[in-house]
Amino acid sequence: MxxxxxxxxxxxxxxxxxxxxxxxxxxxxxxxxxxxxxxxxxxxxxxxxxxxxxxxxxxxxxxxKERIKPVCGIYERCGSCHLMHVSVQGQKHQKLSYLQKLCAKNKQLHIKAEEIATMKHPYHYRNKMIIGFQKDKQGKLQAGFYEEFSHHIIPYEQCLLHPEICDAILHTITTLMIKLRIEPYDEDKRRGLLRHVVIRYGMVSKQIMVVLVINQQIFPARKAFVQELLKKHPQITTIVQNVNTRKTSIVLGEQERILYGPGYIEDTLCGLQFRISAKSFYQINHEQCEVLYKKGMELLQLTGKETVLDAYCGIGTIGMYAAQFAKQVIGVELNKDAVEDAKNNAKLNQIRNIRFVCDDAGKFMQKMAAKKERLDVVILDPPRSGSSEAFIRSVATIRPKKVLYISCNPQTQLRDLQLFQKYGYVGDVLYGVDMFPNTFHVESIVLMTRKEK
The missing domain is CATH 2.40.50.140 (Nucleic acid-binding proteins)
Known part of the structure; x- marks a missing residue:
């Protein structure tokens, strides 16, 4: 021992x-x-x-030989990055090797991982930042990231994954908290006001959203805080107050109040405009998201005659991109707010061959099958936990010719591919996209086709 x-x-x-x-x-x-x-x-x-x-x-x-000196001063203590000690080429090799080993372990699938798309400059790519606050033993306010496997804040000056303006805004917020005597939330005592700050950044538009997550309905010194923050950073597009009074590690609560601006930002992705609210799911890496979506369309080879279902569609990003190449697209999403965002985004882009439905995608396909309606293509990008057998069975019921599966967790993706294979859908190549440079995470995409018995 x-x-x-x-x-x-x-x-x-x-x-x-x-x-x-x-x-x-x-x-x-x-x-x-x-x-x-x-x-x-x-x-x-x-x-x-x-x-x-x-x-x-x-x-x-x-x-x-691929070891390099980390360029971040808190890398050894912070839990956000895992591979900053590895060169870009080394990270590519490591992530491709990981995908290849996963494929080899699932040998009954007869699938291989052939390539991984990486970033040439893997820094300042995050368009969403979440910062926590604590006081140290001397009572000094600290803003930063949680140390891995703990609830201890590691303070920072600049994060190499963040746009520089976002870190500057964070430092101003910390200064204002001290000046206006705004206490950070203490999760043990369940006291204090400010729990987190979330910043969203439009990589193309340069628009900025600041979300202040607080522990109560009333925000003392709210007007002074907003006025001074905007005076220092007039480029901020909107400021949103989010209320989260629950004892939870989930960052955002249900209630929101717009303190300044429209309550959303806009950005351009694959030539399309998208409105992004505080709770919207939007891929964290703009540059690599475009690589991912273009790879998806390359694999699908749409002709303009297809009916496409975008399951887990969120605010409609990939569905609206696919609508340019298909006859019609149906986006299905359980989150009502996301569906409203998606509808607004379709109007914003004047896309008329797409519609959005608030429903469970599996149940929606079952209803389509009962009406003898058909789909040619299903696109799914589920959460890290993957899809479900009920959903996959629904896909088999509606019998599309092609299924495009995008995942942020290749392990659950390959688990699901075994179920798809059981229902007659097979893929032969898994492609990787390094959506999260300097971390161990990797996005993967596979095209499956229906095999007739």
Whole structure:
């Protein structure tokens, strides 16, 4: 049995799906962050885990050729990035290798991962930022990110994944909190006003939304706060107050109040205009989202005669892009606010061959099948948990020729592909898009076609 504080030297056997290095000590697994496979390391055991032990790196004794010096001063402590110690080429190799291993593990699918699209300059790409607040032991206000596996805030000056203007706004907000005596929310005592600040940024439009998530209905010093924030940053498009009084790790609450501007921002994606509200789902990386959607249309090869269903459609981004190449598109989404946003976005772009329905996509397809209506293509981009057998069974009932599956979690995607295969849909190539550079996450996309028995 290993003990806390014990010093070990060894070679990293492999990386797990979260890019933790695995150092084997007999039958025990030691999980080490910020290392690469085959590197020789000296580590210090931190604590016992359910699956083994965690350890911190003391020294890299033998470095991999793809190792680089992280350009972020808080990288070792912050839990937001995982691969800033790896070159762009190294990250590409690591993520492609991950997809290939997943495909090999699911050998009954006969699918392979062939490529991954990466960013040349993998910084300042995030169009949505979430910042938390705490006071340290000396009572000093801190704004920053949560340390990995904890509720402790790591303060920061500049994040290399954020647009620079967004960090400048955050620093002004912190200054105003001190000046106006606005207390940060304490999740243990359930006291304090400001829980989080969410900033959304239009990469093309340069419009900025600031969302102030507070713990009560009344916002003391609201007018002074808004006036001074706008005086310092007149480029802010809109400021929204969101109320979240629940004991939860979910950032946004249900109630909103517009404090300044229209309550939304607009941005351009794939040549289309989109209104983005505080709760809208919008892909975090604008540049790579365009790569992803263009890859999807390249795979589908639409002729202009197809009826397409966009399941889990959100505010309608990929459905409206597909509408340019199809006869008609139906977007289906359970979230009522998202459906309203999608309808407004269709009007904004004067797209007349798309309609949006607030419903469960699986049930909607069952209703279509009962009316003997047909679909040629289904596009789905579900949450990280993946789709469900009920949904996949509904796809099989309506019998589209093609299914395009986009995922932010290749593990659940490949699990779902096994169910699709059971119902007669197969894909042969999984493509990766690095939507989240400097982290271990990767987006993947696959085209499936119906095989007649």
């Amino acid at each position: 290993l003990r806390s504080g014990q010093i070990l030297t060894g070679t990293i056997a492999y990386l797990d799906e979260s890019s933790n290095g695995i150092l084997m000590v007999g039958k025990d697994k030691v999980f080490v962050r910020h290392v690469l496979a085959k590197e020789k390391v000296k580590v210090k055991i931190q604590k016992r885990l359910k699956e083994g032990y965690s350890a911190n790196v003391i020294e890299i004794l033998q470095k991999d």
